[in-house]
Amino acid sequence: MTRSTATTRLRQETDEIPDRVAMQVADRRDDFERAGAALRRHDPQMLITVARGSSDHAATYLKYLSEMTAGRPVASIGPSISSVYGRSLRLDGAACLSVSQSGRSPDLTAFQDMARQAGALTLALVNTSPSPLSTGADIAMDIGAGPEHAVAASKSYVCSLSAMAALVAAWTQTASLGTAVSRTPDRLRNALSCDWSALVPAASNARSIYVIGRGPGFAIAQEAALKFKETCQIHAESYSAAEVMHGPIQLAANGLVALVFLSRDEARPGLLDAVARLAGSGARVFVADPLGEVASDGRAITPLPCIAAPDPLLDPLCQITSFYRFIEHLAGALGFDPDAPQLLNKVTETL
Amino acid sequence: MTRSTATTRLRQETDEIPDRVAMQVADRRDDFERAGAALRRHDPQMLITVARGSSDHAATYLKYLSEMTAGRPVASIGPSISSVYGRSLRLDGAACLSVSQSGRSPDLTAFQDMARQAGALTLALVNTSPSPLSTGADIAMDIGAGPEHAVAASKSYVCSLSAMAALVAAWTQTASLGTAVSRTPDRLRNALSCDWSALVPAASNARSIYVIGRGPGFAIAQEAALKFKETCQIHAESYSAAEVMHGPIQLAANGLVALVFLSRDEARPGLLDAVARLAGSGARVFVADPLGEVASDGRAITPLPCIAAPDPLLDPLCQITSFYRFIEHLAGALGFDPDAPQLLNKVTETL
Incomplete structure (x- = not known):
């Protein structure tokens, strides 16, 4: 219960946030552009998100970005609908975004499979690829936060938010938002x-x-x-x-x-x-x-x-x-x- | 801060729950049948709900009923999207359910107006009709909980849940659920x-x-x-x-x-x-x-x-x-x- 080291992993990983977002901006831009173009082509009437814990809090950020910038409503769905209750949703005309650091939660993967069979375009946002979630998605995006060892998420959470902003910028072709993301690492420092x-x-x-x-x-x-x-x-x-x-x-x-x-x-x-x-x-x-x-x-x-x-x-x-x-x-x-x-x-x- | 009367209004209104649900079953059935038939005709790809406080907790019940029984995803939207941020959503193919005891929250009414203009079928579930929310909706339903004076909702909450179950039973033509609602008052006693x-x-x-x-x-x-x-x-x-x-x-x-x-x-x-x-x-x-x-x-x-x-x-x-x-x-x-x-x-x- 008492601290054994002067520098915790949580501190180390928090300190990495600016560099990891900068690397994401430099290396992952094409992934978000590709996913944004797919969303424009598919033109979903709604998004649904599935995630747990910190990843679900990141999904809340996407919800507001989508509703405020793209005008598309976003429903957060509990993966239990398929994993516990065994139900299928009708999802033609929808896009489904799964968010998971590990990319290996079986309930999210099962939900994503159901969503694709139900007609949704499936996108996975992960920090580990390949992973069951990324290989099972129509479009996989890697947030590039690097290995995260602290039990409490930090850099993976911020990298999820910057990835979502880049995705929405690409989807809605809001160049100002895309440029703003690329200028964020200095502010994070x-x-x-x-x-x-x-x-x-x-x-x-x-x-x-x-x-x-x-x-x-x-x-x-x-x-x-x-x-x-x-x-x-x-x-x-x-x-x-x-x-x-x-x-x-x-x-x-x-x-x-x-x-x-x-x-x-x-x-x-x-x-x-x-x-x-x-x-x-x-x-x-x-x-x-x-x-x-x-x-x-x-x-x-x-x-x-x-x-x-x-x-x-x-x-x-x-x-x-x-x-x-x-x-x-x-x-x-x-x-x-x-x-x-x-x-x-x-x-x-x-x- | 100390109690001045032996029987609180909260207690009185809680005690009314079984009778109010029984009256709803007896008197309001046609309203829910009509709303359910409209949902079948409109065949929404998704529902959105707008509500605050206890009414929003009731909307969570509808979310699970819809997803588990009708297979339609449900998005809870903050009315702030229109009332604070001034945005419009694209809602063709959607149905929008507003839930409000008083039926007179200006932000919910403004959101409902936006939703109708955006192409959604609008349904309002209120305990006060006529009210701005009920008169502005395509389809209004009254939960029939009667006057509620306690600050804390009780009978209006349970009557909202029974109304939602009756609505989903009518929409999905699940006769067993409709019958179960009518038998609930004795269990509530x-x-x-x-x-x-x-x-x-x-x-x-x-x-x-x-x-x-x-x-x-x-x-x-x-x-x-x-x-x-x-x-x-x-x-x-x-x-x-x-x-x-x-x-x-x-x-x-x-x-x-x-x-x-x-x-x-x-x-x-x-x-x-x-x-x-x-x-x-x-x-x-x-x-x-x-x-x-x-x-x-x-x-x-x-x-x-x-x-x-x-x-x-x-x-x-x-x-x-x-x-x-x-x-x-x-x-x-x-x-x-x-x-x-x-x-x-x-x-x-x-x-």
């Missing part, structure tokens, strides 16, 4: 230096944490909440800024800690309203703002340093990279070894 | 008598609670977790039995309390495995099993009495009804008035 230690004491003593985002930022809120649990045994939960104003805000009365991933886009006013209402209800609120405009109120609201990406849609990549550095630090401060969670293994083969 | 007080001491002292289900049972896990928060200020989070085996199980090391909604269907072995692994990892696990087969192990596993519905797909209606009685009891034991949460109003108009 800066994001590694953002010091979020102001959050350490509050998080260490928190009974509960909410991680809040909206749109593409909700995808990293999901990922950050999982990391609080798996590396620090802290109960954190992700919320969209819209949903938290319903029943969930009741926990603010209990000294809740909230981490808000602020956006620069149309969601910004609603997120700022959530910051104010959470702070006014008793929560301690920490805000990662790419614009750096949110100021401390000396009490409830604390800004965290944050790097703006070359495009607002890519801000989440910088925010989660700063977060990964923070969570490794927090785990150490709490006496946990983030590379050796008590109850976890790297590959969970779920049925 | 029995469900009101299930005594879950064994869970009160553990929940009262819990730092965190996981509520676990799978498939249609995941919809009520979402709803129960929200109720722990809004009526008792307890941090509860819902998990699919598949996802909890990844990082989230780490919290079991902290004396987690887990409430598992067990199924009778194909998901049962996986859920039983989750019960065993959570208990083996240090969690205290309470199990609502419609088959009544799970026994106490004298330590970590405690069964809760549970009523089997006339069809396994309807078990969640009985389980959540027993839960609503329990949560009202727990709120009182903790000194909260579930009708007057500190920070909430009945209608939250989100943009």
